[in-house]
Amino acid sequence: MKTELIQIKEEDLQTTKGQRKLDAAAALLQKGEVVAFPTETVYGLGADGMHAESSKKIYEAKGRPSDNPLILHIAEFEQLSGIACDISDNAWKIMKAFWPGPMTIILKKKPEVPKETTGGLDTVAIRMPNHPVARELILKANLPIAAPSANRSGRPSPTLARHVMEDMNGRIPMILDGGKVGIGIESTIIDMTGENPVILRPGYITPEMIDQVVAGVSIDPAILGGPMAANLKPKAPGMKYRHYAPSGDMTLVEGEPEKVISKINALASEKREEGYRVGIIGTDENILAYQADVIISMGSRKDPENIAANLYGTLREMDERGVQFIFSESVGEEKFYGAIRNRILKAAGYQVLKV
Ligand code: TXA
Ligand code: MG
Numbered sequence: 494m495k496t497e498l499i500q501i502k503e504e505d506l507q508t509t510k511g512q513r514k515l516d517a518a519a520a521l522l523q524k525g526e527v528v529a530f531p532t533e534t535v536y537g538l539g540a541d542g543m544h545a546e547s548s549k550k551i552y553e554a555k556g557r558p559s560d561n562p563l564i565l566h567i568a569e570f571e572q573l574s575g576i577a578c579d580i581s582d583n584a585w586k587i588m589k590a591f592w593p594g595p596m597t598i599i600l601k602k603k604p605e606v607p608k609e610t611t612g613g614l615d616t617v618a619i620r621m622p623n624h625p626v627a628r629e630l631i632l633k634a635n636l637p638i639a640a641p642s643a644n645r646s647g648r649p650s651p652t653l654a655r656h657v658m659e660d661m662n663g664r665i666p667m668i669l670d671g672g673k674v675g676i677g678i679e680s681t682i683i684d685m686t687g688e689n690p691v692i693l694r695p696g697y698i699t700p701e702m703i704d705q706v707v708a709g710v711s712i713d714p715a716i717l718g719g720p721m722a723a724n725l726k727p728k729a730p731g732m733k734y735r736h737y738a739p740s741g742d743m744t745l746v747e748g749e750p751e752k753v754i755s756k757i758n759a760l761a762s763e764k765r766e767e768g769y770r771v772g773i774i775g776t777d778e779n780i781l782a783y784q785a786d787v788i789i790s791m792g793s794r795k796d797p798e799n800i801a802a803n804l805y806g807t808l809r810e811m812d813e814r815g816v817q818f819i820f821s822e823s824v825g826e827e828k829f830y831g832a833i834r835n836r837i838l839k840a841a842g843y844q845v846l847k848v
Contacts, residue, residue: 494663494664495666496664497666498670499668500670503671506629519635521667522540522541523635525547525550526665526667527539527540527550527665528665528668529654529668530627530630530668531654531671532566532624533595533622533624534677534680535652535674535678535679535805536652536653536657536668536674537627537640537641538551538642538643538657538661539638539639541638541639542576542610542636543576543606543610543637545609548563548607548639551563555643555646556645559612561641562730562731563610563611564619564620564639565610565637565638565639566621566627566640567621567638568632569621570588577600577619578600578601578602579600580601581688583689584598586706587685587703587707591698591702593622594622594623594698595623595676595679595681595697595698596680597618597619597620598685599616599617599619599683600686601617602616602617603617610639612730616686620680624674643656643660643661645660648660648738649738649808649840650679651805652674653674653806656805675802676697676798677802677803678697678805678832678833679696680694680698681696681699682694682696683703688709691711691713692716695712695835699828699829713728713729713732715732716835737808738808739811740812741812741816741817741818741819742817742818743818743820743841744819744821745821746760746820746848747845753779760818761784761785762784764818765786769817770786770816770817771817771819772787773787773789773819774791774807775788775791777794785820786814789810789811791804791822797833798829801829808840819841824837
């Protein structure tokens with residue numbers, strides 16, 4: 494299969510040419526084909542979420558286990574009535590507060606949503622993205638679009654169309670290239686099948702922000718990581734997989750900055766002496782202090798948005814540059830940093846050294 498890469502910027506949406514590009518993408522979706530598209534979080538791998546055959550094509554292209562459910566993407570509140578039921582007042586409050594935006598809600602599913610889309614569950618994950626290309630595409634296709642992140646299973650999520658091409662070339666007919674995504678890590682998932690919000694995956698929308706809308710927020714204990722969580726089964730099935738991972742063996746080093754820098758340099762020099770190619774992931778504040786084969790800064794510690802936007806690209810670059818061992822700084826847990834830390838921990842397979 495030949496994969497077409499179509500450039501489409503936000504301003505193209507006002508032109509006939511831009512609209513024709515989207516028409517072509519929407520027509521593919523209506524025929525049951527898979528199209529990758531940009532969202533504000535990461536690129537998605539979309540198909541008609543209401544037909545089992547289309548959802549199956551997503552799992553095939555991604556190489557994903559079929560018990561790992563997909564998120565249905567909608568553009569308007571009217572689309573909800575066809576896919577979810579028993580929606581509580583608190584669930585409505587959450588949706589009204591955070592949509593369109595980087596928030597996925599878990600609700601009870603309508604029978605019309607195929608089990609192939611929800612991985613056999615009787616609940617369904619739903620998100621209304623605010624990226625203009627995603628919104629227009631969903632409106633044109635006039636379907637709930639099932640879309641996981643557009644990476645091959647186990648790879649870091651794509652934040653550029655080039656990343657999607659690396660993983661999906663020859664496997665899907667079309668990729669819409671809307672440039673670099675804004676946020677760079679996946680949406681916050683909130684389970685609203687009970688009265689109170691339960692966070693199943695941390696993201697840009699933090700527990701503090703949710704608490705302002707509906708009090709009594711809790712976090713699924715299985716996603717907090719560390720040895721304690723090893724035998725807990727996460728409520729979001731996807732959170733159990735080793736995700737976001739580069740090919741190189743990655744270790745996080747945490748502690749006081751000076752100690753972190755000297756430990757990372759010591760580990761890097763040890764591995765280089767053994768003949769390995771070594772990469773270091775740091776932050777602007779410390780980056781000049783490192784020695785290794787590949788050294789990349791995720792951005793400034795004062796700017797978590799920037800770190801999130803660069804994280805997956807940095808992990809992919811370590812792969813591209815053939816790095817075998819990666820030593821990385823970590824980040825804290827306050828507010829949005831918690832979501833970033835969750836992704837870094839997973840990339841490192843929870844290998845953490847405290848100094
Ligand atoms: O930001 C995002 O959410 C991106 C963009 C493309 O929208 N999508 C994304 O999809 O990250 P994916 O498939 O990579 O992650 C979806 C997560 C998985 O961990 C999955 O297990 C969980 O959502 N999930 C889906 N349906 C669920 C359900 N009914 N109950 C609990 N977890 C569910
Ligand atoms: Mg994913």
